Amino acid sequence: MSLITVRQEGLYCEQGGFYIDPWRSVDCALITHAHSDHARSGANQYVATHVSEGILRKRLGDEIKLQGVEYGEKLKLGNTWVSFHSAGHVLGSAQIRVECGDEVWVVSGDYKRGADPTCAPFEVIPCDVFITEATFGLPIYEWETGEATCRQIYEWWQSDLERPSLLFCYSFGKAQRILGELCKFSDRPVYVHGAVHVLTEIYRQVGVKMLETICTTEMPRSHKYIGDLVLAPPSAHRSTWMKRFVQPQTAFASGWMAVRGARRRRGYERGFVLSDHADWSGLVNTILQTGAKTVYVTHGQSEVLSRYLCETYGLDALPLKTLFEGEGDI
Amino acid sequence: MLRDVFLQISDIPEWLFEDCYAHVGDSAETIALLLRHSPLEAQEKRDRPLHEWMEKVIPQVKTVQSEAELRDLVVSWWASLEDTEVFVLNKVLTGAFRVGVSEKLLVKALSAEYNLPESVLAHRLMGDFEPTVNFYRQLIQTDSEELAPSQPYPFFLASPLDEDRFQEENPTQWQAEWKWDGIRAQIIKRADEVFIWSRGEDLITQQFPELVEGFQSLSNGHVLDGEILCWEGNRPMNFNALQKRLGRKSVTKKLLAENPVHFIAYDLLEHHHQDIREKPLLERRNLLAELLTSFPASLTTVSAPLSFASFTDLQELRERSRQQGAEGLVIKAKDSPYLVGRKRGYWWKYKVNPMSLDAVLIYAQAGTGKRANLFTDYTFALWQNGELVSFAKAYSGLDNDEINELDKWIRRHTIEKFGPVRSVEPIQVFEIGFEGIAESKRHKSGISVRFPRILRWRKDKPVEEADTLQTAFELLTASL
Numbered sequence: 001m002s003l004i005t006v007r008q009e010g011l012y013c014e015q016g017g018f019y020i021d022p023w024r025s026v027d028c029a030l031i032t033h034a035h036s037d038h039a040r041s042g043a044n045q046y047v048a049t050h051v052s053e054g055i056l057r058k059r060l061g062d063e064i065k066l067q068g069v070e071y072g073e074k075l076k077l078g079n080t081w082v083s084f085h086s087a088g089h090v091l092g093s094a095q096i097r098v099e100c101g102d103e104v105w106v107v108s109g110d111y112k113r114g115a116d117p118t119c120a121p122f123e124v125i126p127c128d129v130f131i132t133e134a135t136f137g138l139p140i141y142e143w144e145t146g147e148a149t150c151r152q153i154y155e156w157w158q159s160d161l162e163r164p165s166l167l168f169c170y171s172f173g174k175a176q177r178i179l180g181e182l183c184k185f186s187d188r189p190v191y192v193h194g195a196v197h198v199l200t201e202i203y204r205q206v207g208v209k210m211l212e213t214i215c216t217t218e219m220p221r222s223h224k225y226i227g228d229l230v231l232a233p234p235s236a237h238r239s240t241w242m243k244r245f246v247q248p249q250t251a252f253a254s255g256w257m258a259v260r261g262a263r264r265r266r267g268y269e270r271g272f273v274l275s276d277h278a279d280w281s282g283l284v285n286t287i288l289q290t291g292a293k294t295v296y297v298t299h300g301q302s303e304v305l306s307r308y309l310c311e312t313y314g315l316d317a318l319p320l321k322t323l324f325e326g327e328g329d330i
Numbered sequence: 331m332l333r334d335v336f337l338q339i340s341d342i343p344e345w346l347f348e349d350c351y352a353h354v355g356d357s358a359e360t361i362a363l364l365l366r367h368s369p370l371e372a373q374e375k376r377d378r379p380l381h382e383w384m385e386k387v388i389p390q391v392k393t394v395q396s397e398a399e400l401r402d403l404v405v406s407w408w409a410s411l412e413d414t415e416v417f418v419l420n421k422v423l424t425g426a427f428r429v430g431v432s433e434k435l436l437v438k439a440l441s442a443e444y445n446l447p448e449s450v451l452a453h454r455l456m457g458d459f460e461p462t463v464n465f466y467r468q469l470i471q472t473d474s475e476e477l478a479p480s481q482p483y484p485f486f487l488a489s490p491l492d493e494d495r496f497q498e499e500n501p502t503q504w505q506a507e508w509k510w511d512g513i514r515a516q517i518i519k520r521a522d523e524v525f526i527w528s529r530g531e532d533l534i535t536q537q538f539p540e541l542v543e544g545f546q547s548l549s550n551g552h553v554l555d556g557e558i559l560c561w562e563g564n565r566p567m568n569f570n571a572l573q574k575r576l577g578r579k580s581v582t583k584k585l586l587a588e589n590p591v592h593f594i595a596y597d598l599l600e601h602h603h604q605d606i607r608e609k610p611l612l613e614r615r616n617l618l619a620e621l622l623t624s625f626p627a628s629l630t631t632v633s634a635p636l637s638f639a640s641f642t643d644l645q646e647l648r649e650r651s652r653q654q655g656a657e658g659l660v661i662k663a664k665d666s667p668y669l670v671g672r673k674r675g676y677w678w679k680y681k682v683n684p685m686s687l688d689a690v691l692i693y694a695q696a697g698t699g700k701r702a703n704l705f706t707d708y709t710f711a712l713w714q715n716g717e718l719v720s721f722a723k724a725y726s727g728l729d730n731d732e733i734n735e736l737d738k739w740i741r742r743h744t745i746e747k748f749g750p751v752r753s754v755e756p757i758q759v760f761e762i763g764f765e766g767i768a769e770s771k772r773h774k775s776g777i778s779v780r781f782p783r784i785l786r787w788r789k790d791k792p793v794e795e796a797d798t799l800q801t802a803f804e805l806l807t808a809s810l
């Protein structure tokens with residue numbers, strides 16, 4: 001009998017009586033991070049890291065019943081010991097370690113290994129069974145540092161100061177990471193779409209250092225943003241909101257931008273390769289470092305990565321069907 | 331064929347290559363992406379010009395005798411190129427090379443062909459695009475419409491100084507002015523109204539009520555070109571102060587008081603309803619000075635002309651920019667007309683060099699991500715009383731070869747390890763550039779620098795000759 005199994009509602013731990021990132025209503029939900037495909041409404045009781053509390057409440061409602069924990073703090077749930085450990089993905093993101101008897105399982109949630117000034121770095125947690133994501137589980141995905149990519153973003157912005165520079169990126173995590181990295185290159189305020197603004201303010205409340213931001217709702221519609229950088233979620237691309245920008249240069253920051261076809265299809269002028277997920281080396285190295293003999297692979301390229309782990313490292317690796325559709329790193 | 335060459339030299343299994351290819355949809359690109367995992371024996375990177383590749387290098391594929399020879403040839407090319415270059419080479423080799431054209435480039439081309447300002451074309455291309463003859467005719471029509479009173483003139487812009495070319499000029503035919511980091515703008519007084527236009531062809535009148543009020547007494551039919559700056563005493567405030575004034579829905583009293591603006595006039599384009607842009611600069615400037623004598627100096631001043639007798643004089647002048655709060659010089663031919671856009675040869679901009687110091691590498695730390703196994707984060711120090719005091723951390727401004735070389739050097743010259751940080755023998759000197767310097771109680775050195783970066787590896791410089799903290803303090807004083 002496995003310690004963690006897949007049920008209709010999500011990843012379930014019977015010994016502990018809880019679900020991890022369930023996609024349906026359950027009694028007790030442990031949440032790895034506040035992205036919408038991992039944190040869904042409807043649970044009677046949530047457990048998540050203290051740091052992610054602000055964003056979880058913003059997304060799921062102030063009234064949710066939420067128990068906040070520190071990284072590394074041990075909780076006794078049913079017959080299990082449970083702890084949350086930094087995943088380096090976004091503010092407050094965690095891997096969840098579950099110990100029962102002499103067996104240790106770790107559910108990675110989403111994670112990355114590259115440095116990010118806006119969240120705590122990934123921590124390797126030794127375990128027997130590792131449930132890993134594989135959003136970018138192909139060797140064509142190999143990231144530069146966030147700093148190097150943000151330097152390219154800065155240079156792109158500076159390369160045309162005669163029109164607005166519109167950079168689309170996921171509003172939770174990516175936008176703040178860019179604002180954090182850009183502190184190394186500039187001190188000019190950056191304009192942000194309302195969706196980005198709300199989340200950025202929550203980051204500021206917990207003391208994350210980022211460039212000063214001005215929300216576009218504070219500006220009249222006629223403002224032209226000449227030479228300004230504006231951050232917006234991808235949903236705003238080609239929306240009515242975007243019509244206020246005359247002849248902007250547009251770009252998209254995402255791991256998917258590593259491939260030219262993806263850049264072309266989405267219709268942005270520039271693509272910056274910046275992801276909050278682990279790249280191929282990050283995935284393979286992390287899996288080896290945990291020492292896990294059994295690996296379950298979810299998200300994206302689960303078939304490819306598990307086959308590679310079996311053939312190359314002799315691990316007992318299997319794809320795990322879940323309903324995490326992934327924010328797909330947009 | 332490229333695929334087979336790649337599989338022979340890579341440890342990526344064929345099925346995985348196929349999965350990657352299915353995802354990317356282009357074998358040239360798949361190989362370029364995957365090659366990053368299969369480090370090839372680093373070859374000397376030679377910067378071969380494109381025509382050499384096309385005329386000499388690539389045609390070698392036609393003369394090879396065997397598959398093995400062909401493979402070695404291709405692999406040697408891959409080894410000598412960066413990721414994106416490998417991709418382009420692969421595209422050329424597979425005969426699938428094509429180039430897309432951006433809208434900006436299209437505008438430039440149309441502008442060159444039909445002698446229309448880029449701004450006009452860009453404006454006409456806004457909104458929906460119809461692929462019809464009529465649309466095209468309208469796009470390129472040259473007859474101008476009736477001028478609205480608020481209509482500005484296209485701005486004339488300075489080009490970066492071509493030093494070689496400029497040294498042959500006679501300095502007496504030129505004048506310099508400080509180059510300010512503000513909003514370049516035209517102030518127009520026509521039909522009893524003041525209009526202010528920014529260089530982005532944006533009507534910004536509402537945002538500067540004090541300028542509107544101040545220039546109300548200018549008589550009709552005048553157009554000034556100049557710079558709007560936030561001003562305090564006799565120097566400009568940081569650009570950030572000005573940015574706070576831009577585009578606000580309402581300009582509050584507080585904003586007006588905290589970030590007061592000033593207009594530095596550069597030029598006069600229209601004088602008593604006459605377009606005088608064809609007149610020589612000196613003549614326009616005389617009319618400008620005369621026109622503005624009756625206006626208070628707190629509102630507007632004419633940009634001071636600076637003369638110089640030689641190129642050396644000019645360089646010295648430029649070094650004084652920072653003391654003025656300026657970002658360099660604009661140099662104008664005294665007889666230059668006011669042209670459109672960026673025509674070279676009449677107006678040059680000569681920006682100040684970034685501040686820099688020669689400092690000694692004392693600590694190194696490994697990077698993250700792709701560079702996790704390389705030392706790419708450095709701490710630099712300056713001399714003080716025979717000791718090195720750390721003064722700045724810089725992310726790499728070095729190229730890949732230099733990073734590799736320095737990484738090897740660091741490994742061989744480590745003194746001590748503290749966690750991920752290593753202290754190294756104080757031998758290597760680097761020129762560190764930065765945007766600004768300020769006093770800081772938090773730093774041991776007593777100073778902090780803004781946006782430090784490596785400009786050059788000074789292999790020629792012995793460590794004793796690196797700069798002292800004293801020199802840094804002199805820079806600090808000079809920039810105040």
Ligand SMILES: [Zn+2]
Nearest residue numbers: 035089110327
């Ligand atoms: Zn996520």
